[in-house]
Amino acid sequence: MPKPVPTQQLINNLLRGDRLALARAISRVEDDAEEAARIVKAVFAHTGRAHLIGITGAPGTGKSTLVSALVESYRARGETVGVLAVDPTSPFSGGALLGDRVRMTRHSGDAGVFIRSMATRRGTGGLAKASADALLLLDAAGFDCVLVETVGAGQAEIEIARVADTVVVVEAPGLGDEVQAIKAGLLEIADIFAVNKADRKGAARTVAALEMMLETGGAAVRTVLHHGQRMEAGATASITEDEDGWSIPVLETIAVSGGGAAQLRDALERHRTWLDESGARVARESRRLNHMLQTLVQAEILARMEQALSPGLHREMVEKMQQRETDPYSAAADLVRKL
Amino acid sequence: MKQSQIRVLIAKPGLDGHDRGAKVIARALRDAGFEVIYTGIRQTPQMIAEAALQEDVDVVGLSILSGAHMTLCPKVVELLHTQGQEDVLVLLGGIIPDEDAAQLKTAGVHAVFGPGTTSAEIIAFIRNAMVGG
Structure with missing residues (x-):
């Protein structure tokens, strides 16, 4: 076997946007804690520019297809996109079948798109342990926006809220009633809701249930994530608004035909602007870095x-x-x- | 010897849509502890090489039942080499005549597995190649 490329050379090439170097650096970060430290140390100063977007939701809601439609929408604006698609590792064999690319083949040949599949390995909460580091690498490699697709999430897989600037929770019609919509967990981390497969029966009901949940006090729950401990939610917050004035939209999408993807991208951009103008971006980054440090x-x-x-x-x-x-x-x- | 997790891309180039074999192998490799990236049917050699690069795989497994292996396989190997992935193990599964298999091996395909090959044989081949280098 040929000698592996020295780490320093890999880092230099990655920062120049070399795709093979980026791919290899992600593998090293996944495989080896010492290498992860070496690589992240070298690239960290070049991070903090990309919009980090988390896409999460139950299995079968169409996350991969929606990611693909979003990529298309960002590319239409000329923005470059990195994708990190996380799938579960088998707790029995340690192996994994990573199939998210199947839904993303149409971006093949586009030099402005980089798609990487990642197995959770020993990670919990819907992401891999190396996910946060891999995001730093994609950020450092210069992508304008980075989409992270979590594993099909249940109600407690909310790790994504600790690593993303903006979280999209994907729902689909027929998955549950109004009671599901007021349970704790996944639904509390959404900055944007996307009700996918909106052409199916029951979509309007799902939208209504989510809107009802938001109106009846989904507000200010964000603060729960602070150090994983419950912080007092501001009692004066408007009931339809998150911290400092972000009103959580509920959008309909039909990812398979690209329907609603442009509106979703617009909502993501509005959220990004809001993050910058309200100071929430700084607060979230501080929370994220604090979490990384603690880990x-x-x-x-x-x-x-x-x-x-x-x-x-x-x-x-x-x-x-x-x-x-x-x-x-x-x-x-x-x-x-x-x- | 490679200590890290072994990553395998399973792809079906060409126009035949018979992907059951590819899926069976993908599943068997997963159960053997590998990380398997499955890309689906109707992949061009360019798509396969690009996925192999982004996923930084150690092994590319191609499944071809259409008879187009003599054009598709050497192209995949060539693209992998041009993009700096000379060290990737390339395996082919399908119905491949002996003289074609011999020719493909000189073109850089590391092994050809015909009908009747067990998953265990393929797994053992990959493990050996990763250890032996």
Whole structure:
């Protein structure tokens, strides 16, 4: 096998917009924590320019098709687009079948588009651990906007809200009633709702349910994401508005024919302008960087802890628990004291 | 030896739409622990090479039942080489006459798997190639 390209050369080429270098850098960031650190250190100063857009929603709502329609819409304006499409890793085999490209083949041959599939590996919350780093690389490579498609999300896969500037939650008719619409989680992170497959029966009802949810107090829930802890929501906030005056639109799309994609792109651009003018972009970035920092510090502490504690000690504690000589809480406290 | 996760692109170039074989292999490779990128049917060599680049794959598996392998496969290999991916393993599955298989191997296809090949054989071939380099 040929010698791998030295990291520094890879970084230089990536910053010049070389696509193979970008592809290889993403792999290294996925495969190797030390390489990830080296690469991110070198490119970080070149990030912060792209509009990072998260597309999330339940399986089968048409996320990939909608991403493809959006790419087309951005390209029609001459903007370049990077796509990160995340699919789940099998917890049994460790393998993954990444099939999002099937819906995006029409952008083949377009040098203004770069599509990368990513398996979640050990990541949770609908993204891979390397997703945030991969976004930095796509940003540094110079794409005007970067679309991240999460795995088919349930109600709690909200990690995307920590990495994107703007989150689009994709719904489809017939997935649930008004009660589903007021449950916690996924619906609370939307900056924009897209009701896809809007030509199907029940679309109007889904739109109505979402609008009802927004009117009856979906406001200011954003703050919940701060450090993952609940912060007091501003009681004076207008009930149809998010923090500082963003009113969450509910749009209809028919991704398969491109219907509504231009309106969705317009809404995304309005949100981007709002982010800049209201100062929310700065606040969100600060939240994002704080989260990245916390994650990295935790990983480092975990690694040091695993070095410091012998596996024998762990086994000993487990045996004591099995004999009922100690309990999980006391055992954990004992182990931490030994650090 | 490659320590990292092995990534495989499974593509169906050409005009035949018989993709069951490709899907079976994609699934078997996933179950063997590989990350498989499936691109669907009717791919041109350019589309396949572009996907192989963006996905930074270690292996490209082509499934061809239309008889057009003698034009499609060398083209994929050539594009991979031009774009700097000389190290990518190229595999072909389908109904390929022996003399064609021999010729394709000299053109840079690493292995040709005919009818009756088990998934286990293909998996073993890939693992060996990744270890041996």
